[in-house]
Amino acid sequence: MNEAMRTIRIFDTTLRDGEQAPGASLQPEQKIVLASKLAELGVDVMEPGFPVSSPGEFAAVQAISRELQQVEICGFARAVKGDIDAAVKATQDAARRRIHLFLSSSDIHLRHQLRMSRPEVVARAREMTAYAKQFSDVVEFTAMDASRTGIDDLIEMVEAVIEEGATIINLPDTVGYALPNEYGEMFRRVREGARGGNTVEYSAHCHNDLGLAVANSLAAIQNGASQIEVTVNGVGERTGNCALEELVMALSTRGDMLRAETGITAEKLYEVSRLVSGAMHFPIAYNKPVVGRNAFQHESGIHQDGLLKDRSTYEIMDPEKLGIPRSMIVLGKHSGRHALKDRLARYGVELVGDEMETLYNTFKETADRQKVVSDDQLLQMVSSTLGKPAQVYELIEAQVISGTGSSRVAAVTLRHLNDQTEATYSSVADGPVQAVISAISQGISSDITFGDLELHSLSSGEDAHAEAAVTVEKAGKIFRGTAVHQDIVMAAGLGYVAACNSALMSV
Numbered sequence: 405m406n407e408a409m410r411t412i413r414i415f416d417t418t419l420r421d422g423e424q425a426p427g428a429s430l431q432p433e434q435k436i437v438l439a440s441k442l443a444e445l446g447v448d449v450m451e452p453g454f455p456v457s458s459p460g461e462f463a464a465v466q467a468i469s470r471e472l473q474q475v476e477i478c479g480f481a482r483a484v485k486g487d488i489d490a491a492v493k494a495t496q497d498a499a500r501r502r503i504h505l506f507l508s509s510s511d512i513h514l515r516h517q518l519r520m521s522r523p524e525v526v527a528r529a530r531e532m533t534a535y536a537k538q539f540s541d542v543v544e545f546t547a548m549d550a551s552r553t554g555i556d557d558l559i560e561m562v563e564a565v566i567e568e569g570a571t572i573i574n575l576p577d578t579v580g581y582a583l584p585n586e587y588g589e590m591f592r593r594v595r596e597g598a599r600g601g602n603t604v605e606y607s608a609h610c611h612n613d614l615g616l617a618v619a620n621s622l623a624a625i626q627n628g629a630s631q632i633e634v635t636v637n638g639v640g641e642r643t644g645n646c647a648l649e650e651l652v653m654a655l656s657t658r659g660d661m662l663r664a665e666t667g668i669t670a671e672k673l674y675e676v677s678r679l680v681s682g683a684m685h686f687p688i689a690y691n692k693p694v695v696g697r698n699a700f701q702h703e704s705g706i707h708q709d710g711l712l713k714d715r716s717t718y719e720i721m722d723p724e725k726l727g728i729p730r731s732m733i734v735l736g737k738h739s740g741r742h743a744l745k746d747r748l749a750r751y752g753v754e755l756v757g758d759e760m761e762t763l764y765n766t767f768k769e770t771a772d773r774q775k776v777v778s779d780d781q782l783l784q785m786v787s788s789t790l791g792k793p794a795q796v797y798e799l800i801e802a803q804v805i806s807g808t809g810s811s812r813v814a815a816v817t818l819r820h821l822n823d824q825t826e827a828t829y830s831s832v833a834d835g836p837v838q839a840v841i842s843a844i845s846q847g848i849s850s851d852i853t854f855g856d857l858e859l860h861s862l863s864s865g866e867d868a869h870a871e872a873a874v875t876v877e878k879a880g881k882i883f884r885g886t887a888v889h890q891d892i893v894m895a896a897g898l899g900y901v902a903a904c905n906s907a908l909m910s911v
């Protein structure tokens with residue numbers, strides 16, 4: 405018989421440990437917006453900051469405690485009265501709150517950072533836990549650097565804080581050093597070996613220095629942890645923390661083996677990931693699990709063929725269930741005829757026999773010279789194969805006047821391929837890309853609205869090329885267009901026109 409499913413509590417520390425990543429600092433107003441999105445996502449506990457660390461941090465934790473009554477709020481503190489007082493005060497108005505205090509347990513930290521003896525540290529842990537307990541029934545105690553602590557020393561500290569009323573014991577892998585079997589074993593030994601060890605809840609908090617944060621968190625779950633501390637996109641100190649989206653999807657995808665689930669609404673994962681990335685100005689790696697651009701995109705013909713026959717051949721999760729717009733096929737030099745035919749069919753184009761072979765050969769020659777082939781380029785190839793236009797709009801020219809003043813002036817020329825007319829449009833905006841997009845919009849059907857633009861550099865150096873991916877919306881549906889150009893403004897304009905062509909020609 406299958407083991408019963410356990411529910412794992414998600415403790416989100418994006419706004420505390422996540423924000424400790426160099427360059428990730430957020431303003432209190434940004435924290436408030438992100439906190440409400442995290443609450444919608446369904447996190448169980450939220451650590452919105454470190455109240456004693458600055459007036460802004462205190463204000464953010466206080467505002468979030470007041471506004472988000474549906475989530476348990478955590479006040480973070482060193483084993484110092486002043487820190488606990490600040491955490492208590494900042495979380496005063498939360499509907500449910502906990503005090504989270506931490507103190508190092510490893511010899512390395514005791515000797516080199518705290519410069520305290522073990523008896524002194526254990527006494528401090530006791531005293532501060534008892535102090536925090538006066539203010540909150542729920543007290544989480546973290547033995548910092550637990551994974552590099554001798555097991556007897558760790559058990560001694562855990563027993564002391566349990567006696568003083570700690571209700572949750574967090575055993576972090578502070579420096580991302582542990583291996584999954586060691587980390588899991590530590591939880592088992594503390595749980596079974598500490599006096600009162602079976603009366604408290606256990607939490608894992610893992611860092612990703614060796615790329616093991618998620619694996620270690622799963623090992624902790626398999627050894628009794630019922631709370632996992634995570635951050636969106638895995639942001640955090642150094643190489644970051646256990647990524648919320650990766651842990652959640654590992655549990656949901658491999659629930660058959662892990663027998664544990666969370667209360668996270670998977671459909672919101674992608675949106676929250678993008679919001680955090682935007683607010684922190686931290687781009688998401690293309691190959692990042694779950695939310696990275698390539699997580700559900702395929703360029704190889706054999707994979708594309710399998711996916712078109714049945715997506716389970718090469719995908720273990722459904723991107724649409726994660727709120728990720730599906731665009732699984734990317735055309736490039738590794739693509740085959742099945743993928744080409746599928747893409748053409750989206751535009752109502754069907755080529756057979758020699759025409760298909762001609763297009764395929766042109767496609768491969770072009771693809772050999774560049775990273776990816778955009779839809780716009782493909783449709784141009786179709787036009788030359790058939791000897792007649794296959795797109796609705798073509799961007800003939802785009803010019804922008806930039807300068808030190810506050811506005812940019814753009815002029816674009818569009819050709820309407822059905823009747824071969826050309827027209828020029830102009831616009832003024834704050835930035836050059838905005839000016840070009842706005843000028844193009846004037847010549848495009850009014851039922852298409854601009855959605856989003858992502859610009860990336862595909863290479864570095866003087867001949868660097870920009871890749872633009874643009875989305876537009878028509879009748880509630882999203883369409884995407886991509887373009888590559890040495891001129892960043894042209895790349896954006898061509899990508900926009902490609903997206904509009906997709907919207908107009910899509911069947």
Ligand SMILES: CC(=O)SCCNC(=O)CCNC(=O)[C@H](O)C(C)(C)COP(=O)(O)OP(=O)(O)OC[C@H]1O[C@@H](n2cnc3c(N)ncnc32)[C@H](O)[C@@H]1OP(=O)(O)O
Pocket residue numbers: 421424454456457458481482483484506507508517518548578641
């Ligand atoms: C693994 C983690 O993520 S731990 C959290 C790390 N996060 C942060 O540090 C972000 C916010 N920090 C800050 O704003 C500041 O460091 C503050 C306000 C907390 C402290 O600032 P300062 O008082 O100027 O101290 P500073 O940061 O230079 O040094 C840390 C001090 O805390 C002590 N300390 C470190 N951890 C603890 C702890 N858990 N309990 C008690 N004291 C501690 C250190 O030993 C050192 O003490 P010392 O001054 O006696 O040598």
Ligand SMILES: CC(C)C(=O)C(=O)O
Pocket residue numbers: 421506546548549574576577578579609611
């Ligand atoms: C203090 C704890 C929670 C921590 O952030 C760590 O050990 O990395």
